[in-house]
Amino acid sequence: MIDVAKCNEGSMISNRSPKILLVGAKPMLRSVAAVLMGYLLFALTAIAFFRLSGHDPHAPAGAAFMVISILYGMVFSVAGGYVAATVAGLGKYEFEHAFGVATLIAAIGAASFIAEAPGESKWTQLSAVLIIAPAAIVGGYLRRRQLRNKMLEARRSRHQ
Numbered sequence: 001m002i003d004v005a006k007c008n009e010g011s012m013i014s015n016r017s018p019k020i021l022l023v024g025a026k027p028m029l030r031s032v033a034a035v036l037m038g039y040l041l042f043a044l045t046a047i048a049f050f051r052l053s054g055h056d057p058h059a060p061a062g063a064a065f066m067v068i069s070i071l072y073g074m075v076f077s078v079a080g081g082y083v084a085a086t087v088a089g090l091g092k093y094e095f096e097h098a099f100g101v102a103t104l105i106a107a108i109g110a111a112s113f114i115a116e117a118p119g120e121s122k123w124t125q126l127s128a129v130l131i132i133a134p135a136a137i138v139g140g141y142l143r144r145r146q147l148r149n150k151m152l153e154a155r156r157s158r159h160q
Contacts, residue, residue: 030087030088030089031088031093031097031100033087034083034084034085034086034087034088034089034097034100035084035088035097035100035101035104037083037084037087038080038081038082038083038084038085038087038097038098038100038101038136038139039080039084039101039104039105040080041076041079041080041083042073042076042077042079042080042101042105042132042136043108045072045076046072046073046076049069049072049073050069053065053069055069057069057124058116058120058121058122058124059120059121060121060123061121061123066123066127069124069127070127070131070132073127073128073131073132073135074131074132074135077101077102077105077132077133077135077136077139078135078136078138078139078142079139080101080105080136080139081097081098081101081102081135081136081137081138081139081140081142081143082098082139082140082142082143083139084097084098084100084101084136084139084140085097085098085139085140085143085144086143091147094140094141094143094144094147095137095140095141095144096140097140098136098137098138098139098140098141098143099136099137099140101136101139102133102134102135102136102137103133105128105129105132105133105136106128106129106133108128109124109125109126109128109129109132109133110125110129112124112125112128113125113126113129
């Protein structure tokens with residue numbers, strides 16, 4: 001057992017209580033949870049879309065289905081970025097949380113692209129990396145714009 005009272009000030013062991021250490025960790029945990037929630041919103045809706053449509057996401061598809069699925073992916077990518085920016089609740093890192101969602105979408109799309117067999121279609125992975133992932137950042141922009149408008153309304157109401 002380590003006696004905290006006997007530790008020197010320069011020691012690697014902290015004499016702060018675990019409760020105090022957790023207070024500093026809460027914003028980071030909330031940020032991580034926000035990004036994961038935003039990504040899960042996108043990923044689960046994408047899985048549902050392909051299951052309900054009966055199309056294999058790694059199979060060739062017609063142009064109309066590609067356009068519809070990419071637009072669908074973009075909508076839920078924007079929603080995922082917005083959710084991440086909202087759940088984080090910090091009020092000043094909206095783009096960063098949305099960028100976290102975009103990074104996850106792009107990284108998993110790129111990993112799937114690399115892991116895909118040479119003869120299989122790669123349109124879903126390419127669209128995820130090049131089109132759908134960047135759309136998540138729009139969600140952060142929408143959240144920041146919403147917060148800015150609320151702030152401006154509050155200022156106007158105080159000055160009337």
